[in-house]
Amino acid sequence: MSGSAEVGNAVDSxxxxxxxxxxxxxxxxxxxxxxxxVTRIEGNPDDVLSKGxxxxxxxxxxGLHHDxxxxxxxxxxxxxxxxPIGWDEAFAEIGRRLRAxxxxxGPSAIGMYMGNPAAHSSSVMYGALLRIALLTRNxxxxxxxxxxxxxxxxxxxxxSNILMPITDIDRTDRLVVLGANPAVSNGSITTxxxxxxxxxxxxxxxxxxxxxxxxxxxxxxxxxxxxxVRPGGDVYLLLGMLHVLLTEDLCDERAVRALCTGxxxxxxxxxxxxxHRMAPLAGVxxxxxxxxxxxxxxAPSAVLYARIGVCQQVTGTLTHWLVNTINAxxxxxxxxGGQMFATPIVDAARYAKYLPMGHGAWTDRSGxxxxxxxxxxxxxxxxxxRTPGPGQIKxxxxxxxxxxxxxxxxxxxxxxxxxxxxxxAVDMYVTETTRHADIILPPVSxxxxxxxxxxxxxxxxxxxxxxxxxVFDPPADGLDDWQILARLVTELxxxxxxRLTGRALNAVFEQFSPLRLTAAAVAAGPYGVLxxxxxxxxxxxxxDAPGGIDLGPLQPRLPELIGTRDRRAHLAPAxxxxxxxxxxxxxxxxxxxxxxxxxxxxxxLRSNNxxxxxxxxxVKGRDRCTxxxxxxxxxxxxxxxxDPATIESSVGSIVVPVEISADIRAGVVAIPHGWGHREPGVxxxxxxxxxxxxxxxxxxxxxxxxxxxxxxVNSTWVRVQPxxxxxxxxxxPSEVDAAxx
Ligand SMILES: Nc1nc2c(c(=O)[nH]1)N[C@H]1C(S)=C(S)[C@@H](COP(=O)(O)OP(=O)(O)OC[C@H]3O[C@@H](n4cnc5c(=O)[nH]c(N)nc54)[C@H](O)[C@@H]3O)O[C@H]1N2
Ligand SMILES: Nc1nc2c(c(=O)[nH]1)N[C@H]1C(S)=C(S)[C@@H](COP(=O)(O)OP(=O)(O)OC[C@H]3O[C@@H](n4cnc5c(=O)[nH]c(N)nc54)[C@H](O)[C@@H]3O)O[C@H]1N2
Ligand code: SF4
Ligand SMILES: [Mo]
Numbered sequence: 001m002s003g004s005a006e007v008g009n010a011v012d013s014x015x016x017x018x019x020x021x022x023x024x025x026x027x028x029x030x031x032x033x034x035x036x037x038v039t040r041i042e043g044n045p046d047d048v049l050s051k052g053x054x055x056x057x058x059x060x061x062x063g064l065h066h067d068x069x070x071x072x073x074x075x076x077x078x079x080x081x082x083x084p085i086g087w088d089e090a091f092a093e094i095g096r097r098l099r100a101x102x103x104x105x106g107p108s109a110i111g112m113y114m115g116n117p118a119a120h121s122s123s124v125m126y127g128a129l130l131r132i133a134l135l136t137r138n139x140x141x142x143x144x145x146x147x148x149x150x151x152x153x154x155x156x157x158x159x160s161n162i163l164m165p166i167t168d169i170d171r172t173d174r175l176v177v178l179g180a181n182p183a184v185s186n187g188s189i190t191t192x193x194x195x196x197x198x199x200x201x202x203x204x205x206x207x208x209x210x211x212x213x214x215x216x217x218x219x220x221x222x223x224x225x226x227x228x229v230r231p232g233g234d235v236y237l238l239l240g241m242l243h244v245l246l247t248e249d250l251c252d253e254r255a256v257r258a259l260c261t262g263x264x265x266x267x268x269x270x271x272x273x274x275x276h277r278m279a280p281l282a283g284v285x286x287x288x289x290x291x292x293x294x295x296x297x298x299a300p301s302a303v304l305y306a307r308i309g310v311c312q313q314v315t316g317t318l319t320h321w322l323v324n325t326i327n328a329x330x331x332x333x334x335x336x337g338g339q340m341f342a343t344p345i346v347d348a349a350r351y352a353k354y355l356p357m358g359h360g361a362w363t364d365r366s367g368x369x370x371x372x373x374x375x376x377x378x379x380x381x382x383x384x385x386r387t388p389g390p391g392q393i394k395x396x397x398x399x400x401x402x403x404x405x406x407x408x409x410x411x412x413x414x415x416x417x418x419x420x421x422x423x424x425a426v427d428m429y430v431t432e433t434t435r436h437a438d439i440i441l442p443p444v445s446x447x448x449x450x451x452x453x454x455x456x457x458x459x460x461x462x463x464x465x466x467x468x469x470x471v472f473d474p475p476a477d478g479l480d481d482w483q484i485l486a487r488l489v490t491e492l493x494x495x496x497x498x499r500l501t502g503r504a505l506n507a508v509f510e511q512f513s514p515l516r517l518t519a520a521a522v523a524a525g526p527y528g529v530l531x532x533x534x535x536x537x538x539x540x541x542x543x544d545a546p547g548g549i550d551l552g553p554l555q556p557r558l559p560e561l562i563g564t565r566d567r568r569a570h571l572a573p574a575x576x577x578x579x580x581x582x583x584x585x586x587x588x589x590x591x592x593x594x595x596x597x598x599x600x601x602x603x604x605l606r607s608n609n610x611x612x613x614x615x616x617x618x619v620k621g622r623d624r625c626t627x628x629x630x631x632x633x634x635x636x637x638x639x640x641x642x643d644p645a646t647i648e649s650s651v652g653s654i655v656v657p658v659e660i661s662a663d664i665r666a667g668v669v670a671i672p673h674g675w676g677h678r679e680p681g682v683x684x685x686x687x688x689x690x691x692x693x694x695x696x697x698x699x700x701x702x703x704x705x706x707x708x709x710x711x712x713v714n715s716t717w718v719r720v721q722p723x724x725x726x727x728x729x730x731x732x733p734s735e736v737d738a739a740x741x
Contacts, residue, residue: 064445101422121453149708158570402610602628
């Protein structure tokens with residue numbers, strides 16, 4: 001065990017301070033170990049960011065470590081089952097098979113998908129290295145079902161995709177949340193552990209909290225006001241607000257013109273988007289739209305905070321653009337209590353502007369989606385595997401992802417993965433996705449890692465440096481993700497000289513471990529010894545502080561970060577204006593005849609996407625994979641609480657129990673994603689006993705944000721009916737059915 005962060009050591013128990021790395025909050029935890037077992041996980045009151053807060057998921061860090069279903073050695077698929085094999089044998093076979101595919105069909109015949117947990121460990125650096133080594137056009141990540149719109153907007157407005165502004169929640173006088181539920185998610189692209197308390201604190205210091213969401217969420221319950229917008233309606237709500245702000249002269253035009261370009265184009269765009277015209281499109285009354293605008297301008301500081309509820313929309317990019325724009329024109333960009341930028345220990349944002357975005361450097365083979373950040377949207381992954389011809393994906397690498405549960409029309413991807421010539425997965429479970437792999441390579445558990453995270457300090461509400469100590473020594477033959485990924489790189493790009501294998505190769509890589517690279521980057525960073533002399537930060541100093549080091553509140557710094565050529569924020573990029581005009585001209589294009597309800601997602605405090613359902617304490621209690629429906633909509637369909645209902649879209653159908661609640665807007669239903677663990681061969685014993693259904697069977701991969709290809713899974717049109725009625729109808733399909741299939 002690592003002694004450096006031990007904070008207590010009784011006779012037979014040790015307590016180690018580190019972080020929970022399950023979600024972006026990265027809360028500080030104290031892990032107590034007795035007889036080589038985790039016996040307690042508590043919040044660390046000394047943690048500079050989370051101050052003792054943890055959510056119920058933190059204990060899953062122990063459950064995952066001890067889970068008997070977690071793979072501890074590489075496995076190879078033999079028939080319908082997996083058998084253990086040695087590391088060297090596994091790498092040799094993978095190298096042989098991948099090189100064969102590449103020489104027969106070219107580099108793009110190997111596809112790669114990188115999932116969400118990759119971002120939660122510094123091994124992600126090696127994920128990027130592998131991506132480069134592959135030289136493939138077919139690179140995909142979970143970002144294209146998540147924050148791509150926000151990155152795209154940051155790039156177009158501020159000149160770098162990393163410059164996604166942070167919500168300065170701890171100092172704002174007015175917080176308006178759109179399409180996010182931080183009381184459950186604990187903040188995303190604004191790392192705010194203990195979000196609930198931070199929201200309560202806004203009100204306690206005399207501020208106001210408003211939540212715009214089709215569901216009265218856990219966050220809405222903490223707010224002064226809940227605005228139940230129509231799914232996808234935010235773009236109209238914001239255009240209506242902008243009309244009020246610009247036509248009622250509520251902004252300091254001179255100040256905005258000094259910092260930003262595009263005022264005149266914006267004024268032109270919103271000249272006719274009156275609150276009255278926007279109200280029916282937004283599903284919010286005109287008086288509310290006008291009031292939201294006036295109050296935003298009047299507050300000493302105010303911030304609109306938006307996240308995936310509005311990313312996963314056909315208007316995802318437009319909505320995030322308008323969010324940043326309203327914050328900017330009301331003077332809330334780059335000032336305390338508004339949207340700000342961190343000064344992290346390694347100042348990636350400062351240099352990110354030099355990275356090419358590769359936007360449009362290539363497209364998917366149908367020509368529908370442009371590459372962004374050198375990747376294609378995951379919505380096309382199944383087609384790129386299924387459709388024959390030059391550039392077809394013949395082999396796949398997945399790293400820390402479960403796209404069969406997390407991406408649209410999952411059944412197509414499920415079948416496509418099985419059709420590959422070769423598939424290697426870096427994952428510690430046999431999941432709905434990795435069950436198709438020829439070889440699975442499992443990393444050590446999170447508690448066996450030692451690292452200093454660099455990513456989330458870029459998005460934290462306070463500048464900080466926090467270290468993750470090891471709780472357990474890794475097994476002698478265990479490899480971390482970065483070591484596995486490095487070995488894959490050497491199989492694709494052989495090192496010059498004698499071919500090293502096994503331990504000798506691992507020893508070479510040790511010189512370039514993420515921790516060593518991080519130590520050097522911290523020393524050279526804004527707080528590092530190389531810049532600040534003896535008082536500066538080193539990895540050792542951070543390691544010696546079990547709650548981390550607080551580096552103060554966010555500081556205004558956009559002028560030094562901004563990457564646009566004219567060094568001003570661009571409020572009116574031409575393609576955004578054109579797309580906005582298009583949605584104003586045709587606000588009905590997403591509707592589907594024959595389908596009368598709009599499906600959105602929801603998250604639960606005890607789940608994290610698809611992969612905590614195998615931990616018994618995370619799934620106890622009532623079934624959570626239900627369809628949430630308004631009482632009027634349930635009554636109209638003859639549905640009672642707990643009834644099994646069929647949810648049908650234009651691409652698929654699932655059956656889940658009904659949960660009736662007046663918290664959801666009429667005309668809208670909500671189902672969580674990440675469920676559907678009933679596939680044969682899945683290695684999740686606990687999860688398979690309570691499988692739920694895969695909501696991504698209902699989402700259409702062609703339903704995407706026009707500018708980034710991000711899957712629009714928060715506005716799919718569906719119909720809901722009792723299971724029995726559906727069975728009867730199946731015998732005589734209606735005309736509507738036939739027309740829309
Ligand atoms: N319908 C719908 N779909 C959605 C969403 C939604 O709101 N609605 N949300 C989307 C969002 S925001 C996201 S981020 C995606 C997530 O989508 P994905 O990233 O594709 O899926 P996860 O469920 O996070 O699965 C993570 C996988 O990584 C493995 N894993 C966990 N930790 C590690 C590790 O340290 N190393 C390795 N090698 N493997 C690890 C787990 O076993 C699991 O198999 O889902 C998206 N899908
Ligand atoms: N407990 C828990 N925490 C998590 C996760 C988890 O699975 N479980 N996942 C993590 C990940 S990967 C991410 S990306 C973050 C996501 O963090 P959040 O963005 O906070 O996640 P959600 O809870 O999905 O919140 C989206 C909200 O948008 C609403 N919504 C849907 N459509 C619309 C719309 O058209 N307009 C508006 N205004 N609202 C809409 C939904 O009702 C929902 O309340 O959470 C992270 N934290
Ligand atoms: S909010 Fe929960 S899951 Fe996320 S880091 Fe904190 S304890 Fe872990
Ligand atoms: Mo996410």
